[in-house]
Amino acid sequence: MIAIPNLRALQGLAGEKLPPMAFDYYSGGADDEITLRENEAAYGRIRILPHMLVDVSVVERHTTVLGRRVAMPVLAAPTAFHGLAHPDGELATARAAAEAGTIFVLSTLSNTDVEAVVPAYDAAAGPGAPGVWFQLYLYKDRAATRALVERVEAAGCRALVLTVDAPVIGRRERDEKNRFGLPAGLTVRNMVAHGYGTLASPDEGSGLAHYVATMLDTSQSWKDVEWLAGITRLPIVVKGILRASDGRRAKEAGVAALVVSNHGGRQLDGVPATIDALEPIVAEVGAELEVLVDGGVRRGTDVLKALALGARAVLVGRPLLWGLALGGQAGARAVYSVLERELVQAMMLSGVPTIGAIRRDLVKQAWQIPGRSKAELAPP
Numbered sequence: 001m002i003a004i005p006n007l008r009a010l011q012g013l014a015g016e017k018l019p020p021m022a023f024d025y026y027s028g029g030a031d032d033e034i035t036l037r038e039n040e041a042a043y044g045r046i047r048i049l050p051h052m053l054v055d056v057s058v059v060e061r062h063t064t065v066l067g068r069r070v071a072m073p074v075l076a077a078p079t080a081f082h083g084l085a086h087p088d089g090e091l092a093t094a095r096a097a098a099e100a101g102t103i104f105v106l107s108t109l110s111n112t113d114v115e116a117v118v119p120a121y122d123a124a125a126g127p128g129a130p131g132v133w134f135q136l137y138l139y140k141d142r143a144a145t146r147a148l149v150e151r152v153e154a155a156g157c158r159a160l161v162l163t164v165d166a167p168v169i170g171r172r173e174r175d176e177k178n179r180f181g182l183p184a185g186l187t188v189r190n191m192v193a194h195g196y197g198t199l200a201s202p203d204e205g206s207g208l209a210h211y212v213a214t215m216l217d218t219s220q221s222w223k224d225v226e227w228l229a230g231i232t233r234l235p236i237v238v239k240g241i242l243r244a245s246d247g248r249r250a251k252e253a254g255v256a257a258l259v260v261s262n263h264g265g266r267q268l269d270g271v272p273a274t275i276d277a278l279e280p281i282v283a284e285v286g287a288e289l290e291v292l293v294d295g296g297v298r299r300g301t302d303v304l305k306a307l308a309l310g311a312r313a314v315l316v317g318r319p320l321l322w323g324l325a326l327g328g329q330a331g332a333r334a335v336y337s338v339l340e341r342e343l344v345q346a347m348m349l350s351g352v353p354t355i356g357a358i359r360r361d362l363v364k365q366a367w368q369i370p371g372r373s374k375a376e377l378a379p380p
């Protein structure tokens with residue numbers, strides 16, 4: 001396992017190790033990848049205004065998410081097919097999250113059954129660990145979706161994360177070119193029992209695009225959030241919200257939390273960076289719902305910025321896959337350690353010794369600082 005200098009450096013290292021099809025799948029975005037780049041760039045336009053001469057001899061970075069203690073406000077975002085990065089796949093990433101004391105969100109599109117992932121997490125976790133959540137896609141086959149939800153509950157997951165930004169998959173040109181598919185031995189494991197486990201390389205185009213187009217429900221709407229609430233006792237977290245009005249609808253639908261997300265720039269290209277979309281949504285529903293954010297978090301200072309703008313916690317996706325590819329469980333674990341170290345340092349240098357001390361006035365958009373123009377600070 002290599003030493004990790006920082007999260008941004010990991011992508012290049014993982015690119016040298018992973019087969020091109022897997023690297024392109026993980027790293028790519030939709031169309032021109034404008035939103036993919038913007039997710040990271042937007043953090044670079046936010047400035048921190050630190051407090052001086054605050055006692056930071058003790059820094060407390062733990063918080064709660066849906067009432068459970070997490071060791072730091074960083075969760076594992078749901079990402080698909082960890083078996084492409086490492087033979088241990090989701091078992092390794094789940095154990096790493098458990099060791100880091102945070103929540104692991106398992107994707108519907110995992111290479112490992114939920115019934116294996118939850119015990120692996122639990123065995124690696126300390127007492128009071130916040131547990132595993134399950135990211136759900138709504139299949140056209142509602143009986144299969146329902147059976148999956150029942151399995152997820154029985155396995156011991158603690159929340160359902162309903163992805164709402166993917167009635168169809170974004171056009172990922174890298175995957176189209178590579179004819180993306182799962183190699184022999186890997187399946188959409190959770191769905192094997194329900195008849196939807198195969199995702200092979202097609203003759204042309206992306207196998208995932210084909211899978212989603214044939215299996216997932218393009219008719220899904222807000223009434224399906226109510227349908228889901230009616231068949232589960234788990235809290236529902238809606239992931240993929242970018243507008244305040246949808247935040248309000250999610251609240252009215254009775255969800256427990258929402259994730260401001262653009263699916264890592266992999267769905268509709270041209271939508272804003274999630275960190276730019278966050279604040280209006282927090283203003284609309286932040287008093288009533290926990291609002292999480294994913295996309296572009298690469299530094300401890302990014303976590304600080306997201307919390308200052310109202311996020312309860314952030315989720316990290318690609319860097320954990322790079323860590324997994326480079327060093328299995330230990331590699332993914334190291335990603336949390338780097339972020340934790342950077343977050344603590346950022347908190348110390350900002351004069352905020354607790355998560356509760358991170359408030360809105362800690363950050364400004366760079367162009368709001370006198371003497372700097374928006375154009376000057378725009379990313380290249």
Ligand code: GLV
Nearest residue numbers: 080109208263266
């Ligand atoms: C799956 O959700 C993906 O974005 O590839």
